[in-house]
Amino acid sequence: MAKKAPYIVPVGPIHPALKEPVHIELTVVGEEVISADFTPGQTHRGIEWMGLSRNPVQIVHLTDRICGICGVTHSLAFARAVEQIADITVPERADYVRTIIAEFERIQSHLLWAGVAAHELGFDTLFYLAWRVREEAMDAIELITGNRVNYDIIQIGGVRRDITEDQHEQILRCLNNYKDLFGKLKTLFLEDAVISSRCKGTGLLSFEKAMAYSTVGPTARASGCTADLRVDYPYAAYGDLDLKPILPTAYGSEVNGDTYDRIVVRIFEIAQSIEIIEQCLANMPAGPVLWEEKVAKILATCKKAEGEAVGRHEAPRGECLHYVAMDRSDAPIAWKVKASSYSNLHVWPLILKGAQLADIPIIVASVDPCLSCTDRVAVTDADASRTKIFTKEELTRLSYEKTRRMKQ
Template sequence: MDSDKINLELGCTTCTTQTTYSVPIGPVHPALKEPIQFTFRLSGERIVGVDIKPGYAHRGIEYMGMKRNLIQVLYLAERICGICSISHPLALTQAVENAAGIEVPPRAQYIRTIIGELERIHSHLLWAGVAAHELGFDTLLHLVWKVREKVMDLLEQLTGNRVDYAIPIYGGVRRDIPDEKAGLAYEALSYYKNLLQDMINAFLHDKSVAMRTSNVGVLTYDDAVALCAVGPTARASGVKKDVRQDMPYLAYADMDIRAITPEDYGKPVVGDVFDNIVVRLLEVDQSIKIIEYCLEHMPGGELTSIPKVAALLAVLKKADGEGIGRHEAPRGEVFHYIRLEAGVEAPVAWKVKAPTYSNLMSWVPKFMGDEIADIPIIAASIDPCMCCLDRATLVDQGGGEAVKLKEELVKLSREKTRRMCG
């Protein structure tokens, strides 16, 4: 990767007369949906440098979780993010089941998959609406969000809640999908199948969308790989990376899931905002197929391996060990690590890595060389979620510089290992 391109030095040290100026955007700004601070270095209209400072939405959720029992932690995890309100619990339940050695019955795995994919449909349509709004195409925003209502209604029918579905529990799921509800699901899926081509026409065959998004916010294949981008952001750059494909879990192992790239639409990979729209719309189609497969091939049997919640609490209290859980959230890979100790109800350690954390640095090459007016759509193109992202905060009591670089962090990490090993 070109090291000059990702230049975080904002001051111009070599030139005698100033040819660039800086524009701060954020932490709170109408162009941004959530708090984050950008400092752009501009030469005329062109962006020549960008500094990103997250850390304005930290809530200390992992710390709160370490003071609660695991069932309470599940609902806390659901509230890490409002859009990914099944992705975090799916990753957490997998981590805890991994640590405590709890089996999940096949029917429960299929139900989890269905709810997870329904969430992907609603998240991608929500993003498509936001993208249209950022382009100034509010007609499309309202049209897409009208279409999105159907999946929200279906989720409410299946789970009882419009958001924060409270469906997974350690060892299974809490609600079945009986035949009459499966009928509702089929109905919603056929609604989407009929409308998807309209959506693709409205976005991808529209002159104004193409003008504003083609060759804007380009993330090349090499940059995406070097910066460890995940999810649709990476796939839009042609990186065939998808947890469902690479490490199948739940019901995904029974299907042939392939990471979707712009090539599937029959266009060369550019990695621009247009490709992001292509990938997300095609993934809605993929999700519809996955849900159909799950509904058709849903195995019978138990919903959970430990039906009594009080017994589950006892099993979790006895559990000892550590586990990881990964899930392909709509924005990319979400990762949960948990450590349990026998006799302690609360997790001893809980670590969450949300997709936006991995995608954050891909903003830097995306912004470079583009215009000020492109900032909102490029910022939205990775589908950022600050409340997912902010998982740690650094407080320096001495009032010193509260920024740690990689070398210092490695040093601190090694010191902690030595301290813990005695």
């Protein structure tokens, strides 16, 4: 019997199974994936370049638009970097408000992902349910910030809006509804025979590989890594709270690092976020929510600032960081964003190898990819017939040269 010949299956950049553009190239023999590769870079918008001609307060507005799902993620990471350089102390109450918004963002992001995962499995009834219950988190975010998307609540030195006593009741009602729903969501996602059979044993990522590939967030924790910025390097109000990283063992199962474990981690992180918000509401200190209300004074302080810093935040997808350098001028001299997905997407070739063709959509979705966050640069050449491939050594050399030019 003749051996089956391998053939190439291109997926994307525009494809019904993809919510954002990325090109995935699969080498398949029969129904089995032999190798995989992917090409991002389809949604680069030059946000960092735009930021270098704006002041820090204006850049906060830009950061909220890097991602439509993780608005507070980028604005919080950027603000933390600027605050370190300018030696601005955030009021304690503002830290609690930041934490509450960040955890509501985690709830709505994980529910959005859960709906997408159900859709990729062909379980559209569950997709509609997950997205319907997500609306309650979106309503709570709108109640606090005034917006459902692009919240614009973060300011250098605090937050633009406080959480009033009148809002506590509505927020707690939302959290209680999620408590009642949690058992149902856990049953539907984790005890359904079809989801279990489709997800257990697929997209395997071992602890060793997760560490070697520097994965972050639920993708890493599903493989047994305990890395979580909120626990390892507490910031905002997290240092005052009782929390620990969520692993698959939260469901009483062993750590396998498969697609199913990545579902377990995100479902249980929803319950954890509910507890965090409750703790913040119960222990929120009194006081202001801004270091300085006058924007002109914030800008004057930032203009005097000199130095560099990295702002970090444990986003729904994992660690997000913003590097900022300032030199006593209106705009930063450097601003670089590393989104969570940048650390996770490169495991796709690893976890897709050996998978069945039908399992590709859920395996790809299991790392919760965000391409608009990830795409940071595009290299073009006037001669379209030429293709330039940069080696690691060349990129390192170019980085050193750029750093030396900046210092001069």
